[in-house]
Amino acid sequence: xxxxxxxxxxxxxxxxxxxxxxxxxxxxxxxxxxxxxxxxxxxxxxxxxxxxxxxxxxxxxxxxxxxxxxxxxxxxxxxxxxxxxxxxxxxxxxxxxxxxxxxxxxxxxxxxxxxxxxxxxxxxxxxxxxxxxxxxxxxxxxxxxxxxxxx
Amino acid sequence: xxxxxxxxxxxxxxxxxxxxxxxxxxxxxxxxxxxxxxxxxxxxxxxxxxxxxxxxxxxxxxxxxxxxxxxxxxxxxxxxxxxxxxxxxxxxxxxxxxxxxxxxxxxxxxxxxxxxxxxxxxxxxxxxxxxxxxxxxxxxxxxxxxxxxxxxxxxxxxxxxxxxxxxxxxxxxxxxxxxxxxxxxxxxxxxxxxx
Numbered sequence: 542x543x544x545x546x547x548x549x550x551x552x553x554x555x556x557x558x559x560x561x562x563x564x565x566x567x568x569x570x571x572x573x574x575x576x577x578x579x580x581x582x583x584x585x586x587x588x589x590x591x592x593x594x595x596x597x598x599x600x601x602x603x604x605x606x607x608x609x610x611x612x613x614x615x616x617x618x619x620x621x622x623x624x625x626x627x628x629x630x631x632x633x634x635x636x637x638x639x640x641x642x643x644x645x646x647x648x649x650x651x652x653x654x655x656x657x658x659x660x661x662x663x664x665x666x667x668x669x670x671x672x673x674x675x676x677x678x679x680x681x682x683x684x685x686x687x688x689x690x691x692x
Numbered sequence: 693x694x695x696x697x698x699x700x701x702x703x704x705x706x707x708x709x710x711x712x713x714x715x716x717x718x719x720x721x722x723x724x725x726x727x728x729x730x731x732x733x734x735x736x737x738x739x740x741x742x743x744x745x746x747x748x749x750x751x752x753x754x755x756x757x758x759x760x761x762x763x764x765x766x767x768x769x770x771x772x773x774x775x776x777x778x779x780x781x782x783x784x785x786x787x788x789x790x791x792x793x794x795x796x797x798x799x800x801x802x803x804x805x806x807x808x809x810x811x812x813x814x815x816x817x818x819x820x821x822x823x824x825x826x827x828x829x830x831x832x833x834x835x836x837x838x839x840x841x842x843x844x845x846x847x848x849x850x851x852x853x854x855x856x857x858x859x860x861x862x863x864x865x866x867x868x869x870x871x872x873x874x875x876x877x878x879x880x881x882x883x884x885x886x887x
């Protein structure tokens with residue numbers, strides 16, 4: 542019954558022997574195997590069902606709301622864009638950002654630049670960048686750290 | 693009630709049983725375990741050669757199945773058997789891998805050659821020799837033999853589990869049987885060597 546139909550008689554006999562071995566393995570279980578397995582696992586099935594039912598009940602109120610959220614967002618976005626456009630049209634187009642002229646840049650003194658660097662910490666950042674650059678220039682190509690990498 | 697492997701009854705009975713079990717019907721769940729329990733056990737025992745461990749694996753497999761069908765995580769498409777035995781194969785492979793990783797375990801070959809202390813005098817000589825010969829097969833050949841004979845699976849279901857064409861598995865099964873025959877002709881003859 543448990544054979545490959547394309548088997549030759551020798552292999553067929555062996556296949557029957559393997560069916561016998563399989564039967565011996567099945568019979569090696571302690572009596573009541575199925576009852577023990579069913580008893581210990583049915584609770585899991587019920588728990589999983591209850592869990593899934595809980596999730597879907599919780600989901601029934603949330604799902605419709607979630608389904609409309611993207612539509613509301615889109616409507617709000619379009620409304621906002623329309624309002625901004627109206628305001629800009631009423632003002633005669635977007636207000637241009639003031640840009641300093643070349644002469645104004647040239648007029649900034651070194652003292653004023655240094656004040657900007659001190660206030661924003663940009664100066665310290667540039668100093669660190671200089672240090673790192675200097676350190677990289679002094680690295681040797683034969684450095685051991687290159688050996689273990691993908692190089 | 694242990695589920696006749698490969699019988700049409702087994703193949704067709706599982707779908708309504710699954711539906712009823714998934715709905716919480718305890719009798720349906722018991723019938724499902726009756727149908728497949730021994731086959732799962734036989735596959736596990738063929739590898740671990742220990743009934744207690746085989747029962748633990750069987751229980752773990754059915755716990756997974758219970759959780760999946762209870763939570764609706766399994767959609768019946770006529771491939772329950774393939775899915776079930778995929779879980780079994782993964783569990784058995786995990787078990788064998790765990791044994792091999794254990795520092796105090798003997799070498800992997802020795803684990804697989806270990807002969808069960810549970811072997812009874814009623815075991816036939818042929819069965820003992822076949823157990824020994826099975827241990828000599830390659831992993832791929834052994835899996836096919838175990839799925840076919842211990843699991844009682846159809847070649848179609850095996851093809852689903854192993855993701856191989858049916859023709860390939862038919863050929864592998866035939867090759868495995870030939871190899872087993874050679875082993876039986878040249879290997880240990882006495883039960884003493886096997887036990």
